[in-house]
Amino acid sequence: MVIVLYLIERRRVSIYNSKDKEFRKENEKVTGFVSEIVRGLRDIKMLHSEDSFSSELHSQVEELNQSRYLMMRVNNRYNCLHFCLQDVFDLGLIFLLVYLIMTGNLAVANGLVIHNYQGRVTSIIDILGILLQSIKDFNLSCSRVFAIMYSDQFSKEKFGSRHLDKVNGDFCFSHVNFHYDCNDKKVLNDLSFEVHANETVAFVGKSGAGKSTIFNLLCKMYDVDSGSITIDGVDISLLDRESIRGNITIISQSPYIFHLSIRDNLRLVQPDMTEEEMIDACKLACIHEFIMSLPEGYDTVIGEGGVNLSGGQRQRLAIARAFLQKTEIILFDEATSALDNETQREIQKAISNLKKDYTILIIAHRLSTIINSDRILFIEGGKIVGEGGHKELLKKCLGYRELYEAELKNSE
Ligand code: ADP
Numbered sequence: 001m002v003i004v005l006y007l008i009e010r011r012r013v014s015i016y017n018s019k020d021k022e023f024r025k026e027n028e029k030v031t032g033f034v035s036e037i038v039r040g041l042r043d044i045k046m047l048h049s050e051d052s053f054s055s056e057l058h059s060q061v062e063e064l065n066q067s068r069y070l071m072m073r074v075n076n077r078y079n080c081l082h083f084c085l086q087d088v089f090d091l092g093l094i095f096l097l098v099y100l101i102m103t104g105n106l107a108v109a110n111g112l113v114i115h116n117y118q119g120r121v122t123s124i125i126d127i128l129g130i131l132l133q134s135i136k137d138f139n140l141s142c143s144r145v146f147a148i149m150y151s152d153q154f155s156k157e158k159f160g161s162r163h164l165d166k167v168n169g170d171f172c173f174s175h176v177n178f179h180y181d182c183n184d185k186k187v188l189n190d191l192s193f194e195v196h197a198n199e200t201v202a203f204v205g206k207s208g209a210g211k212s213t214i215f216n217l218l219c220k221m222y223d224v225d226s227g228s229i230t231i232d233g234v235d236i237s238l239l240d241r242e243s244i245r246g247n248i249t250i251i252s253q254s255p256y257i258f259h260l261s262i263r264d265n266l267r268l269v270q271p272d273m274t275e276e277e278m279i280d281a282c283k284l285a286c287i288h289e290f291i292m293s294l295p296e297g298y299d300t301v302i303g304e305g306g307v308n309l310s311g312g313q314r315q316r317l318a319i320a321r322a323f324l325q326k327t328e329i330i331l332f333d334e335a336t337s338a339l340d341n342e343t344q345r346e347i348q349k350a351i352s353n354l355k356k357d358y359t360i361l362i363i364a365h366r367l368s369t370i371i372n373s374d375r376i377l378f379i380e381g382g383k384i385v386g387e388g389g390h391k392e393l394l395k396k397c398l399g400y401r402e403l404y405e406a407e408l409k410n411s412e
Contacts, residue, residue, distance in 0.1 A: 001089045002121060005082060009129035012078035017136045019071040026064045033060055086122055093118055160238035167247040168232050169197035169328035169359030176227035178217060187213050189382040200360040202370035204400065205379035211363045215331045220244050249327045254311055255318035259303035262291055270324040277324065284353040285320035286346040287313065312343030319350045330354060332362045334369060344369060367404050
């Protein structure tokens with residue numbers, strides 16, 4: 001009886017697990033789709049495509065329910081068989097015991113003990129089944145985690161072992177060539193330039209010219225095909241993660257501000273900051289007055305149920321974070337969306353407060369904001385085709401002049 005029930009339990013667990021594997025895949029698909037809907041909610045509304053997303057979600061949830069149903073059906077069928085057989089065996093045992101007692105081969109007391117003890121044996125089988133199920137679940141979860149960890153699809157980040165305690169902020173791209181894995185097209189083409197510590201340099205060029213790629217390579221999100229990138233004269237392929245990422249802050253177009261109070265958002269980058277340091281950073285980032293105008297000041301919670309920040313306010317808060325982080329190199333990806341003049345001025349003021357103490361690289365989407373940079377590099381097709389100050393470039397770089405004139409026309 002033990003053997004038969006054990007074999008049934010083993011079969012149940014094995015079929016259940018294969019169904020569970022499919023269910024988890026479906027579940028992952030639906031979770032991914034829901035999170036995409038949440039992130040793209042605004043665009044879905046703007047595109048007026050709620051109905052198509054809703055019907056797609058509906059069909060995905062139906063598929064998920066179907067696979068959950070198949071999984072549960074296996075359990076129910078095998079459990080039914082298990083319990084029926086158990087009862088049949090139980091009945092058979094009772095008949096056997098009665099027969100043995102009646103033929104004088106077994107004392108009544110012994111028969112009762114055997115019957116009571118049989119219950120314990122079957123509960124051991126139940127426990128074995130649960131244990132088997134847990135082990136298979138554990139194996140399935142591990143195999144899914146390891147499949148991601150060791151997948152060739154996601155290349156591993158490789159860092160060197162050299163550590164720089166203090167970075168000055170000088171860096172240099174030397175004959176860098178680069179293409180993304182999914183596309184053979186060269187994005188950077190024998191690109192060379194140098195940036196000195198505490199310099200403010202702006203990158204200008206049409207969309208797709210390769211400006212963000214320069215930032216990605218500097219943070220070692222990707223490795224160059226050929227050429228080299230150095231920070232303070234050391235090739236970044238030799239540097240450890242901390243020396244690269246710990247010394248660079250990126251202020252993206254729409255920085256992520258966590259659903260926490262403003263104070264806690266700032267504390268994330270500098271847990272030991274004092275009240276004074278926090279206020280100084282926000283003053284330099286030109287966001288202090290705005291924060292003070294909020295009902296709970298620095299304790300105001302950002303996001304759902306709290307205050308929503310505009311793109312310009314997010315960037316200024318991110319600049320305050322950069323002040324607190326005190327990294328030497330700051331990469332600033334200017335917001336593409338049109339900011340009002342006042343916000344633009346405030347951001348420019350915040351950046352100029354950073355100048356001289358930090359090495360700042362700016363991806364400029366509006367030339368008016370970077371006219372005061374120490375140097376402007378005009379990028380076209382992954383190459384620098386013009387370099388100099390604003391007035392100099394207007395004279396000598398046709399692409400820059402065209403971009404500037406187009407911007408003037410748009411602002412009229
Ligand atoms: P810019 O910042 O000047 O607009 P990018 O550096 O973002 O330009 O892009 C340069 C080129 O690289 C574009 O043709 C773009 O399509 C491509 N590209 C950018 N990021 C990726 C990526 N993660 N994978 C593949 N191609 C990319």
